[in-house]
Amino acid sequence: MTKPVTILYFAWVRERVGAGEEEVTLPQGVDTVAALVAWLRGRSPGHDAAFASPALVRAAVNQVFARQDTAVGAGDEVAFFPPVTGG
Amino acid sequence: MIRVRVQVADFDLKEETDALLAAAAEAGAVASFLGVVRSTAARPIAALTLEHYPAMTQPALEAIAAEAQRRFDLLGCTVIHRVGRLLPGARIVLVLAAARHRQAALDGTGYLIDWLKTGAPFWKSEELPDGTTRWVEAREEDAEASARW
Numbered sequence: 001m002t003k004p005v006t007i008l009y010f011a012w013v014r015e016r017v018g019a020g021e022e023e024v025t026l027p028q029g030v031d032t033v034a035a036l037v038a039w040l041r042g043r044s045p046g047h048d049a050a051f052a053s054p055a056l057v058r059a060a061v062n063q064v065f066a067r068q069d070t071a072v073g074a075g076d077e078v079a080f081f082p083p084v085t086g087g
Numbered sequence: 088m089i090r091v092r093v094q095v096a097d098f099d100l101k102e103e104t105d106a107l108l109a110a111a112a113e114a115g116a117v118a119s120f121l122g123v124v125r126s127t128a129a130r131p132i133a134a135l136t137l138e139h140y141p142a143m144t145q146p147a148l149e150a151i152a153a154e155a156q157r158r159f160d161l162l163g164c165t166v167i168h169r170v171g172r173l174l175p176g177a178r179i180v181l182v183l184a185a186a187r188h189r190q191a192a193l194d195g196t197g198y199l200i201d202w203l204k205t206g207a208p209f210w211k212s213e214e215l216p217d218g219t220t221r222w223v224e225a226r227e228e229d230a231e232a233s234a235r236w
Binding site for chain 1: 122137138139140143144146147162170180182200203205206207208209211212222223224225229
Protein backbone atom coordinates (compact mmCIF):
# COMPACT_ATOMS: atom_id res chain seq x y z
CA MET A 1 0.00 0.00 0.00
CA THR A 2 1.34 3.44 -0.94
CA LYS A 3 2.03 5.84 1.89
CA PRO A 4 -0.41 8.75 2.02
CA VAL A 5 0.52 12.39 1.52
CA THR A 6 -0.29 14.81 4.33
CA ILE A 7 -1.84 18.04 3.10
CA LEU A 8 -1.89 21.11 5.37
CA TYR A 9 -3.85 24.30 4.81
CA PHE A 10 -3.29 27.67 6.46
CA ALA A 11 -5.06 31.04 6.81
CA TRP A 12 -7.86 31.66 4.28
CA VAL A 13 -6.92 28.57 2.28
CA ARG A 14 -7.75 26.54 5.41
CA GLU A 15 -11.02 28.41 5.89
CA ARG A 16 -12.13 27.79 2.31
CA VAL A 17 -11.19 24.10 2.34
CA GLY A 18 -12.89 23.74 5.72
CA ALA A 19 -10.05 21.71 7.28
CA GLY A 20 -6.49 22.30 8.39
CA GLU A 21 -5.15 18.88 7.51
CA GLU A 22 -6.03 15.80 5.49
CA GLU A 23 -4.31 12.65 4.33
CA VAL A 24 -4.71 11.59 0.74
CA THR A 25 -3.40 8.81 -1.44
CA LEU A 26 -2.25 10.25 -4.73
CA PRO A 27 -3.54 8.72 -7.93
CA GLN A 28 -1.00 7.81 -10.56
CA GLY A 29 0.23 10.83 -12.51
CA VAL A 30 -0.25 13.31 -9.66
CA ASP A 31 3.44 13.95 -9.04
CA THR A 32 3.93 17.74 -8.92
CA VAL A 33 2.49 20.62 -6.90
CA ALA A 34 0.55 21.82 -9.96
CA ALA A 35 -0.94 18.38 -10.61
CA LEU A 36 -1.83 18.02 -6.93
CA VAL A 37 -3.65 21.38 -6.97
CA ALA A 38 -5.64 20.36 -10.06
CA TRP A 39 -6.57 17.06 -8.42
CA LEU A 40 -7.45 18.62 -5.03
CA ARG A 41 -9.83 21.08 -6.71
CA GLY A 42 -12.09 18.19 -7.63
CA ARG A 43 -12.45 16.98 -4.02
CA SER A 44 -15.07 19.52 -2.87
CA PRO A 45 -16.51 22.95 -3.69
CA GLY A 46 -14.43 24.29 -0.79
CA HIS A 47 -11.21 22.95 -2.28
CA ASP A 48 -12.20 24.39 -5.63
CA ALA A 49 -12.82 27.83 -4.05
CA ALA A 50 -9.49 27.72 -2.19
CA PHE A 51 -7.57 27.22 -5.43
CA ALA A 52 -9.79 29.42 -7.63
CA SER A 53 -6.90 31.89 -8.03
CA PRO A 54 -3.85 29.60 -8.16
CA ALA A 55 -1.48 32.58 -8.30
CA LEU A 56 -2.60 33.58 -4.77
CA VAL A 57 -1.78 30.21 -3.22
CA ARG A 58 1.78 29.33 -2.21
CA ALA A 59 3.04 25.84 -1.43
CA ALA A 60 5.71 24.14 0.65
CA VAL A 61 6.86 20.54 0.28
CA ASN A 62 8.35 19.01 3.43
CA GLN A 63 8.54 22.47 5.06
CA VAL A 64 10.45 24.13 2.20
CA PHE A 65 8.88 26.70 -0.14
CA ALA A 66 7.99 24.98 -3.40
CA ARG A 67 7.12 25.88 -6.97
CA GLN A 68 4.40 24.61 -9.29
CA ASP A 69 6.79 22.06 -10.79
CA THR A 70 8.20 20.80 -7.48
CA ALA A 71 7.83 17.01 -7.20
CA VAL A 72 5.45 15.48 -4.65
CA GLY A 73 5.19 11.83 -3.72
CA ALA A 74 4.15 9.30 -1.11
CA GLY A 75 5.01 10.25 2.46
CA ASP A 76 5.50 13.97 1.72
CA GLU A 77 3.98 16.81 3.70
CA VAL A 78 2.56 19.44 1.37
CA ALA A 79 1.25 22.75 2.69
CA PHE A 80 -0.87 25.36 0.89
CA PHE A 81 -1.25 28.93 2.11
CA PRO A 82 -1.60 32.57 1.02
CA PRO A 83 1.46 34.81 0.58
CA VAL A 84 3.01 35.23 4.03
CA THR A 85 2.34 38.33 6.15
CA GLY A 86 4.53 38.06 9.24
CA GLY A 87 6.79 40.62 10.86
CA MET B 88 25.11 32.78 18.31
CA ILE B 89 21.72 32.54 16.66
CA ARG B 90 18.63 32.52 18.82
CA VAL B 91 15.23 32.09 17.18
CA ARG B 92 11.97 31.72 19.10
CA VAL B 93 8.28 31.61 18.18
CA GLN B 94 6.09 32.11 21.22
CA VAL B 95 2.75 33.28 22.56
CA ALA B 96 4.33 35.11 25.51
CA ASP B 97 5.64 38.66 25.47
CA PHE B 98 9.41 39.28 25.58
CA ASP B 99 11.68 41.66 27.44
CA LEU B 100 13.94 43.84 25.33
CA LYS B 101 16.58 44.37 28.01
CA GLU B 102 16.74 40.70 28.94
CA GLU B 103 17.18 39.75 25.29
CA THR B 104 19.83 42.41 24.67
CA ASP B 105 21.78 41.31 27.77
CA ALA B 106 21.63 37.65 26.68
CA LEU B 107 22.85 38.53 23.19
CA LEU B 108 25.71 40.67 24.48
CA ALA B 109 26.76 37.99 26.97
CA ALA B 110 27.33 35.66 24.01
CA ALA B 111 28.97 38.25 21.72
CA ALA B 112 32.09 39.24 23.61
CA GLU B 113 33.67 41.44 20.92
CA ALA B 114 30.50 43.34 20.01
CA GLY B 115 30.65 47.09 19.61
CA ALA B 116 27.06 47.51 18.55
CA VAL B 117 23.63 45.96 18.89
CA ALA B 118 20.89 47.18 16.57
CA SER B 119 17.26 46.32 17.16
CA PHE B 120 13.89 46.32 15.50
CA LEU B 121 10.72 46.09 17.57
CA GLY B 122 7.44 45.54 15.70
CA VAL B 123 4.22 46.63 17.41
CA VAL B 124 0.54 45.87 16.62
CA ARG B 125 -0.75 49.03 14.94
CA SER B 126 -4.24 50.50 15.16
CA THR B 127 -4.88 53.98 13.77
CA ALA B 128 -7.86 56.35 13.74
CA ALA B 129 -8.16 55.86 9.99
CA ARG B 130 -7.85 52.08 10.22
CA PRO B 131 -8.75 50.91 13.70
CA ILE B 132 -8.45 47.26 14.69
CA ALA B 133 -9.53 45.50 17.88
CA ALA B 134 -6.90 42.76 17.71
CA LEU B 135 -4.45 40.96 15.45
CA THR B 136 -4.17 37.17 15.39
CA LEU B 137 -1.06 35.47 14.03
CA GLU B 138 -1.22 31.97 12.61
CA HIS B 139 1.90 30.05 11.57
CA TYR B 140 3.14 26.71 10.26
CA PRO B 141 4.98 25.39 13.32
CA ALA B 142 7.05 22.67 11.60
CA MET B 143 8.34 25.17 9.03
CA THR B 144 8.56 28.44 10.97
CA GLN B 145 11.53 27.58 13.15
CA PRO B 146 13.75 26.20 10.34
CA ALA B 147 12.75 29.06 8.01
CA LEU B 148 13.70 31.68 10.61
CA GLU B 149 16.94 29.85 11.45
CA ALA B 150 17.91 29.81 7.77
CA ILE B 151 17.23 33.56 7.44
CA ALA B 152 19.22 34.25 10.61
CA ALA B 153 22.14 32.09 9.45
CA GLU B 154 22.26 33.97 6.14
CA ALA B 155 22.21 37.35 7.96
CA GLN B 156 24.99 36.17 10.26
CA ARG B 157 27.12 35.11 7.30
CA ARG B 158 26.50 38.16 5.10
CA PHE B 159 27.06 40.83 7.71
CA ASP B 160 29.59 38.95 9.84
CA LEU B 161 27.32 39.28 12.86
CA LEU B 162 28.56 38.13 16.25
CA GLY B 163 25.06 37.03 17.12
CA CYS B 164 21.42 37.68 16.40
CA THR B 165 18.04 37.16 18.01
CA VAL B 166 14.66 36.76 16.33
CA ILE B 167 11.53 36.43 18.45
CA HIS B 168 8.12 36.31 16.77
CA ARG B 169 4.89 36.13 18.74
CA VAL B 170 1.82 34.19 17.60
CA GLY B 171 -1.79 34.11 18.77
CA ARG B 172 -4.14 37.02 19.50
CA LEU B 173 -2.47 40.36 20.21
CA LEU B 174 -4.01 43.71 21.13
CA PRO B 175 -3.04 47.09 19.63
CA GLY B 176 0.24 48.32 21.08
CA ALA B 177 1.47 44.79 21.85
CA ARG B 178 5.03 43.84 20.93
CA ILE B 179 4.86 41.37 18.07
CA VAL B 180 8.39 40.83 16.76
CA LEU B 181 11.94 41.52 17.95
CA VAL B 182 15.10 41.43 15.90
CA LEU B 183 18.53 42.07 17.45
CA ALA B 184 21.85 41.97 15.63
CA ALA B 185 25.23 42.24 17.33
CA ALA B 186 28.37 43.18 15.39
CA ARG B 187 31.77 44.76 15.84
CA HIS B 188 30.59 47.99 14.19
CA ARG B 189 27.31 49.85 13.75
CA GLN B 190 26.82 49.43 10.01
CA ALA B 191 26.86 45.64 10.11
CA ALA B 192 24.49 45.66 13.09
CA LEU B 193 22.07 48.03 11.31
CA ASP B 194 22.25 46.20 7.99
CA GLY B 195 21.87 42.82 9.65
CA THR B 196 18.75 44.03 11.46
CA GLY B 197 17.26 45.44 8.23
CA TYR B 198 17.95 42.23 6.37
CA LEU B 199 16.41 40.09 9.11
CA ILE B 200 13.18 42.07 9.40
CA ASP B 201 12.74 42.37 5.63
CA TRP B 202 13.25 38.65 5.11
CA LEU B 203 11.16 37.45 7.99
CA LYS B 204 8.24 39.42 6.53
CA THR B 205 8.48 37.58 3.21
CA GLY B 206 10.31 34.32 3.95
CA ALA B 207 8.67 32.86 7.05
CA PRO B 208 5.23 31.21 7.21
CA PHE B 209 3.17 33.63 9.33
CA TRP B 210 -0.28 35.02 8.49
CA LYS B 211 -2.06 37.92 10.13
CA SER B 212 -5.80 38.17 10.61
CA GLU B 213 -7.25 41.52 11.73
CA GLU B 214 -10.22 41.71 14.04
CA LEU B 215 -12.16 44.91 13.37
CA PRO B 216 -14.02 46.90 16.05
CA ASP B 217 -17.35 45.45 14.81
CA GLY B 218 -16.09 41.91 15.43
CA THR B 219 -15.57 40.90 11.80
CA THR B 220 -12.19 39.52 10.76
CA ARG B 221 -10.14 39.79 7.60
CA TRP B 222 -6.83 38.34 6.46
CA VAL B 223 -4.06 40.86 5.90
CA GLU B 224 -2.88 40.82 2.30
CA ALA B 225 0.79 40.59 1.41
CA ARG B 226 2.24 43.92 0.24
CA GLU B 227 4.27 44.35 -2.91
CA GLU B 228 6.58 46.75 -1.03
CA ASP B 229 7.55 43.95 1.36
CA ALA B 230 8.69 41.72 -1.51
CA GLU B 231 10.64 44.66 -2.95
CA ALA B 232 12.21 45.38 0.44
CA SER B 233 13.59 41.84 0.78
CA ALA B 234 14.65 41.74 -2.89
CA ARG B 235 16.88 44.82 -2.46
CA TRP B 236 19.29 42.78 -0.31
